Amino acid sequence: MGFVGIILVFILVFGGFLLAGGKMSVIIKAAPLEMMIIGGAALGAYVIANPMKTIKMGFKLSIHAMTAKGPQKQDYVELLQMMYQLFQLFRKDGPQAVEKHIETPDKSEIFTAYPSFMKNHHAVHFLCDTMKITLSADLSPYDVDDLLDGDIKAIHSEEHLAQHAVQTVADGFPGLGIVAAVLGIVKTMDHLTEGTETIGKLVASALVGTMLGVFGAYGLIGPTATKINADLDAEGRYLLAIKNAMVALQRGAPPLVCVEYARRSIQPEERPSFEEMDKATKEIKKAA
Numbered sequence: 001m002g003f004v005g006i007i008l009v010f011i012l013v014f015g016g017f018l019l020a021g022g023k024m025s026v027i028i029k030a031a032p033l034e035m036m037i038i039g040g041a042a043l044g045a046y047v048i049a050n051p052m053k054t055i056k057m058g059f060k061l062s063i064h065a066m067t068a069k070g071p072q073k074q075d076y077v078e079l080l081q082m083m084y085q086l087f088q089l090f091r092k093d094g095p096q097a098v099e100k101h102i103e104t105p106d107k108s109e110i111f112t113a114y115p116s117f118m119k120n121h122h123a124v125h126f127l128c129d130t131m132k133i134t135l136s137a138d139l140s141p142y143d144v145d146d147l148l149d150g151d152i153k154a155i156h157s158e159e160h161l162a163q164h165a166v167q168t169v170a171d172g173f174p175g176l177g178i179v180a181a182v183l184g185i186v187k188t189m190d191h192l193t194e195g196t197e198t199i200g201k202l203v204a205s206a207l208v209g210t211m212l213g214v215f216g217a218y219g220l221i222g223p224t225a226t227k228i229n230a231d232l233d234a235e236g237r238y239l240l241a242i243k244n245a246m247v248a249l250q251r252g253a254p255p256l257v258c259v260e261y262a263r264r265s266i267q268p269e270e271r272p273s274f275e276e277m278d279k280a281t282k283e284i285k286k287a288a
Contacts, residue, residue, distance in 0.1 A: 002065055002066030002067065002224070002227060003066055003067070005223065006066070006220065009219045009220065013215065013219065014027075026201070026204050026205070026208065027208055027211075029205070030204070030205035030208040030209075031208060031212065034177075034180045034184075034205070034208050034209040034212050035212060037176070037179065037180040037183065037209065038173065038176045038177055038179075038180050038209065038212055038213055038216070041176045041179065042169050042172060042173060042176055045169070045172060046058070046165065046168075046169050049165065049168065050161075050162075050165045053158070054158070054161050054162050054165055055165075057158060057159060057161075057162035058162040058163075058165050058166050060162075061159060061162055061163065061166070061228045061231070062166060062224050062228065064228075064231065065224050065227035065228045065231055066224070066227075068231070070230070070231055070234030070235070070238075071116075071120075071234055071235075071237070071238045071270065072270065073269075073270050073271070073272060074116070075116040075117075075238075076238075076241065076263075076266050076270055076271065076272055077272045077276065077277070077280055078114040078115075078116050078117055079114070079116075079117055079123075079238070079241060079242070079262070080241075080259045080262055080263055080272065080277055080280065081114065081280050081281070081283075081284060082110060082111065082113070082114040082117055083127075083242070083245050083255075083258065083259055083262065084255050084256065084258075084259045084280075084281050084284060085110055085284050086098060086101065086110055087245075087249055087255035087258050087259070088255045088284070089101075089110070090249075090255075091254070091255055095135045098131065098135075099135070102127075102128040102131045102132055103128075103132075105118070105124050105128050106118070111124070120235075120238065122155050122235065122239065123238060123239060123242060126148075126151060126152075126155070126239055126242055126243075127242050127246070129151075130144070130147070130148060130151075130242075130246050131246075133147070134246070134249075134250060139250065140250070141247050141250040141251045144246060144247050144250045145243075145247050148239075148242075148243040148246065148247070149243070152236060152239050152240070152243065155239070156232050156235070156236060159228075159232055160229075160232060162228075163225055163228040163229050163232060166221065166224060166225040166228060167222070167225035169221055169225075170216075170217045170218075170221035170222035170224075170225055171217070171222075172217075173213045173214070173216045173217035173221060174210075174213045174214045174217050175213070176213055177209050177210045177211070177212055177213015177214055177216075177217075178209075178210055178213065179209075180206075180209030180210070180212070180213065181206045181207060181209040181210040181213075182206075183206075183209075184202065184203070184205055184206025184207075184208075184209055185203070185206050187202060187206070188202040188203055188206060237265070237266065237267065240265050241262040241263075241265050241266055242262065244261040244262050244264075244265045245258045245259060245261055245262035246258075247261070248261040248262075256281060259277065259281070260277075263277055
């Protein structure tokens with residue numbers, strides 16, 4: 001939906017400008033140089049302020065925000081099915097039966113049957129590493145709870161730094177638009193003897209810089225930073241569902257109850273119903 005939003009912004013803003021009698025030729029002529037000043041300053045400031053890994057991650061998350069959706073209802077259904085199947089195996093056949101799955105998840109017939117889970121590399125490591133430590137050490141449910149809380153924070157700490165860096169660029173864009181406009185006015189001062197028509201064109205070009213700064217901040221970059229934050233929150237909720245199931249498993253709860261703990265932590269609009277999960281778990285039992 002990100003690109004749809006961008007198209008709407010451009011059509012409605014500049015469409016309204018044209019309907020009001022504006023001429024795009026002024027903006028088109030001035031925009032390249034004005035954006036070179038504004039965008040160049042923003043990019044330079046972005047590079048100055050952030051380490052390379054944050055710079056790369058900011059671009060990566062921005063592209064992802066425009067092209068991807070967060071976990072959907074079907075993704076959660078697959079996640080709950082996968083955990084139910086894995087926990088059933090653990091309960092029936094013991095730790096040795098699940099070791100081969102968590103050691104090499106890319107070769108596991110359980111994990112590979114759920115592609116949406118396998119695409120989420122954070123979630124794969126989150127689940128497998130947790131099961132490895134719970135199988136090799138005597139941890140209490142409280143230990144597992146604390147461990148997973150810390151892991152969720154660590155997983156997204158760098159990504160939140162990248163999101164903050166993108167937001168900072170958005171916050172600086174209007175000011176940089178003013179810089180471009182002031183430079184345009186300085187240029188205009190050299191042409192005061194050339195008549196009102198020339199001066200009017202130069203002032204209009206200068207004002208394009210202010211417009212592009214505000215437009216870029218509130219119409220493009222700012223919403224992108226907001227979408228990145230929403231994506232990170234959605235990813236966090238996906239990991240939270242895994243965490244709740246793992247803590248319940250450590251308490252000795254049956255697989256169905258573990259999955260129910262996970263299901264109840266999913267937001268209502270994405271949460272599978274009890275009937276849907278009952279059907280999904282019965283399908284697994286039949287396949288077994």
